[in-house]
Amino acid sequence: MNVIDVLNSEQLKASIPEFRSGDTVKVYSKVVEGGKERVQMFEGVVTVRTGGGSHSAVTVRRVAHGVGVEKTFLLHSPRVEKIEVSKRGIVRRSRLYYLSDKIGKAARIKEKKATK
Amino acid sequence: MKNILGRKVGMTSVFTEDGRYVPVTVIEAGPCTVVERRTKEKHGYEAVALGFGAVKKARVTRALAGHFKKQGVEATRFVREFRDDIEGVEVGQTITVSGFEPGDRVDVVGISKGHGFAGGIKRHNFSGGGASHGSMIHRQPGSNGDTNAGRTVKGSRRPGHYGVDRTTHQNLEIVRADTERNLLLVRGPVPGPKNALVVVRKSVKTKKGAQA
Numbered sequence: 001m002n003v004i005d006v007l008n009s010e011q012l013k014a015s016i017p018e019f020r021s022g023d024t025v026k027v028y029s030k031v032v033e034g035g036k037e038r039v040q041m042f043e044g045v046v047t048v049r050t051g052g053g054s055h056s057a058v059t060v061r062r063v064a065h066g067v068g069v070e071k072t073f074l075l076h077s078p079r080v081e082k083i084e085v086s087k088r089g090i091v092r093r094s095r096l097y098y099l100s101d102k103i104g105k106a107a108r109i110k111e112k113k114a115t116k
Numbered sequence: 117m118k119n120i121l122g123r124k125v126g127m128t129s130v131f132t133e134d135g136r137y138v139p140v141t142v143i144e145a146g147p148c149t150v151v152e153r154r155t156k157e158k159h160g161y162e163a164v165a166l167g168f169g170a171v172k173k174a175r176v177t178r179a180l181a182g183h184f185k186k187q188g189v190e191a192t193r194f195v196r197e198f199r200d201d202i203e204g205v206e207v208g209q210t211i212t213v214s215g216f217e218p219g220d221r222v223d224v225v226g227i228s229k230g231h232g233f234a235g236g237i238k239r240h241n242f243s244g245g246g247a248s249h250g251s252m253i254h255r256q257p258g259s260n261g262d263t264n265a266g267r268t269v270k271g272s273r274r275p276g277h278y279g280v281d282r283t284t285h286q287n288l289e290i291v292r293a294d295t296e297r298n299l300l301l302v303r304g305p306v307p308g309p310k311n312a313l314v315v316v317r318k319s320v321k322t323k324k325g326a327q328a
Binding site: 003004054 | 130
């Protein structure tokens with residue numbers, strides 16, 4: 001393996017749960033507020049997954065106080081503490097850009113019921 | 117000593133301890149041997165010559181081989197002199213990346229990538245003409261200058277050979293210095309193709325306060 005591949009693989013986190021677009025996830029990330037560090041949770045629908053290796057990122061969308069908020073997190077960043085999957089969704093595309101045009105009931109995503 | 121020779125490995129991005137994700141160039145730097153000490157008395161200036169890289173014996177010219185022998189050091193592929201930050205450095209000493217710390221500012225010198233014979237757009241950032249609507253000027257350089265002069269003014273920017281120039285990138289931040297693997301991670305791009313020799317030296321123009 002060349003040096004760059006080694007450097008990249010060193011940065012990868014040991015385990016990141018499997019999830020895909022349409023799933024609802026909770027992202028716990030460290031934020032610095034007034035000189036203090038705390039962990040903030042952001043829950044929403046995964047709209048985009050991009051990148052590979054240490055560059056892989058996820059865009060999470062939620063509607064907060066009637067305003068759509070999208071946040072992008074680098075999955076392997078040390079600032080992202082953990083990710084939990086709370087719901088599995090059924091969607092037909094990998095990037096849910098259409099969600100930003102929809103509000104309320106239209107923006108719902110069918111939930112995948114646990115099988116077996 | 118914050119001077120070293122290295123080989124450009126390539127670029128990637130790394131997470132820093134404070135959580136930033138920064139683009140870096142990986143340089144395999146050193147270990148370098150000090151192959152000569154230039155002195156004011158003998159040479160007219162103070163400098164230190166660093167050698168880097170293994171070399172086949174047959175590839176060393178007799179003249180250079182004699183020079184290395186006189187200094188009592190192994191022959192190296194590259195030799196470059198440094199004039200700054202050389203106090204207490206002696207011949208035979210090994211220089212590694214341990215002299216660098218994250219946050220240090222350095223200048224990186226390399227030979228830029230060759231672009232061959234390039235037009236004005238690539239070489240001098242000319243804007244070029246319209247692509248369509250009947251425009252017949254696409255990537256042409258335009259006017260040579262005014263007709264009153266009756267000649268082309270010297271130094272005017274024309275198409276020509278581009279690249280393969282000695283290029284210095286100033287004031288780059290050291291993101292990480294890996295003493296175990298002899299790696300230097302420098303923020304941002306560095307001149308030259310992969311596997312090319314790069315010279316890393318202490319920055320000459322760092323703003324006050326930027327360097328700890």
